[in-house]
Amino acid sequence: MTKDAQMIKARRPHHKSRTGCVQCKVRKVKCDEQKPTCSRCKSYKTECSFLQTHPLKRAAPTVQSILSGPTPTPSIPDTPSSAQTFSRATPSPSPSILHHSLPQGNFTMLDLELLHAWVIDGAAAFLDYREADVHVFTTTAIQMAFQHPFLMHQILSLGALYLAHVNPQKASHYQHASDNHAAIGITQFQPQIGNMDEKNCHACFAFSTHLFLLAWATQDVTKPSTIFFAPTPKTDSETVNIQWVKLHRGAMQLITEFWPILEHGPMHVLFDNWVGLNPHREDPVEDSVRPHLDTLAEAWISGSTTVSEKEILFKTLGLLRRVFNLMSFVPQVGNLHVVMAWFSWIPDRFIAMLENKVPEALLIVSYYCVALKRMGHIFWLTGKSENLLKTVVGVMGDGWERWTRWPMEQVLGVDGLKEMSAADNR
Known part of the structure; x- marks a missing residue:
């Protein structure tokens, strides 16, 4: 390759903007940080907003x-x-x-x-x-x-x-x-x-x-x-x-x-519709779901997770059991409310375990996908349960098939399960 060609091929140095406008961050493009309106927002003729940097009225x-x-x-x-x-x-x-x-x-x-x-x-x-x-x-x-x-x-x-x-x-x-x-x-x-x-x-x-x-x-x-x-x-x-x-x-x-x-x-x-619900009551679930939730804890009881992590997993599993209970037996709350509520109920430490790709935490999310699948008729949730399930199963890797088979059958169907297995074998 000639020297001129090397110069053409070489990439210009890129300095990441950390103080650019919010609109450019959302568009995922570089902002020239011109104020009050950057060049890109000026060309789009849209409002240009920079994150607040001055102190708030109180801490x-x-x-x-x-x-x-x-x-x-x-x-x-x-x-x-x-x-x-x-x-x-x-x-x-x-x-x-x-x-x-x-x-x-x-x-x-x-x-x-x-x-x-x-x-x-x-x-x-x-x-x-x-x-x-x-x-x-x-x-x-x-x-x-x-x-x-x-x-x-x-x-x-x-x-x-x-x-x-x-x-x-x-x-x-x-x-x-x-x-x-x-x-x-x-x-x-x-x-x-x-x-x-x-x-x-x-x-x-x-x-x-x-x-x-x-x-x-x-x-x-x-x-x-x-x-x-x-x-x-x-x-x-x-x-x-x-x-x-x-x-x-x-x-x-x-x-x-x-x-x-x-x-x-x-x-x-x-x-x-939430008033009067006892947060400490038992949560019976439908017969088609109960045996799978009952045996899920076997995935971490004898595993390498710490005692405190096991406590978080049991607590989060209990919250998932409540989701299935409310969806089946407390219809006045609304299934969409219930499925979305779990998203807010789960502990901070469980979120941290997900960010660290702890397989046992990912496994619980795969079971959550079964509940999420039931809301797939809503346009903005169509395909989201399948997408989330494939993501977490892919991150978990091999060795968890005993527990992931049920949520995969429920969310992907038999044909979808076969397609995913075939893709893994390629």
């Missing part, structure tokens, strides 16, 4: 500390004795968009299209058409969003994802809009979660709930799942969903301080 967790620090383990909330001091808010009538002041800045025609899509069809499609939930997310949450722009941006992001689903020919257009609104919403959420009080806790709770939908909906089923951990060495693109997961769990930890207010506030419908 409080930031989004960055939430993403990197310990995360919560919310459980089924008991009805606290102090709840009697709060009066339940009367549900407001459906708000008219014309009767509210717009959030900071003005709506574009695209924003109005996204909001319309969410209110008319998107929320129902996301929430499995549960009437009470849809009402809350299309009336109460919208009303709060006009007062809290960070929540409005997130709602618009979900509306864009729905339109990308129903209009595949314009998917990239709506996906770009979704990424942009999601980035702005998360940036604006940072000071709110760090300064939570009785006035903004309802909007923060709504944001965290919507964020959960966003984290799952943006999973690419053509690539290994990153919802719990990065299956390969971490890159910027692989950590996006992991960060959103930690943000959701971290926010919920801070929000639990306001449970009594939230349970009797404008979004009380989301709590009503």
Whole structure:
């Protein structure tokens, strides 16, 4: 090769930007960090947002500390004795968009299209058409969003994802809009979660709930799942969903301080069906599931895990048993609520075990995929159980076939199991 050819082939040195705008981080492109608007955002004619670097009003967790620090383990909330001091808010009538002041800045025609899509069809499609939930997310949450722009941006992001689903020919257009609104919403959420009080806790709770939908909906089923951990060495693109997961769990930890207010506030419908459930009761499960959960612990009883790790595994398995119990015998809670709740219930140390690829922890996730599969009819969860199961089984490696066969049969089916086995033998 000539010297000139070598010079052409050589790559230019790349210096990774760590202080670029949020929009460029979401697009996974280099930002020139020009302020107030970087060159890329200027060319896209979109808002340009840089993460807050000045101190908050008081020492409080930031989004960055939430993403990197310990995360919560919310459980089924008991009805606290102090709840009697709060009066339940009367549900407001459906708000008219014309009767509210717009959030900071003005709506574009695209924003109005996204909001319309969410209110008319998107929320129902996301929430499995549960009437009470849809009402809350299309009336109460919208009303709060006009007062809290960070929540409005997130709602618009979900509306864009729905339109990308129903209009595949314009998917990239709506996906770009979704990424942009999601980035702005998360940036604006940072000071709110760090300064939570009785006035903004309802909007923060709504944001965290919507964020959960966003984290799952943006999973690419053509690539290994990153919802719990990065299956390969971490890159910027692989950590996006992991960060959103930690943000959701971290926010919920801070929000639990306001449970009594939230349970009797404008979004009380989301709590009503959980009231009265004893978190310490036994959890019988259907006969087709029970023997598999009963024998799962054999995978780690005599294994190399430590005593404390075994305790975490038993606790997490108990929470999974509760998921199957509620899905089968407590229909009023709603299967989507239950499957998603496990995501928040699992202990921080279990999340750490997943990040460290502990096989026994991955095995429990493979059984969780059976419950997740039952929600596969919802468009944003279609294929997610299969994708997550294939990812964790692939990371676990050989030697666990005795325990993984049942979840693989339930999630992939007999034909899918044969295809995966054939692929492994190539």
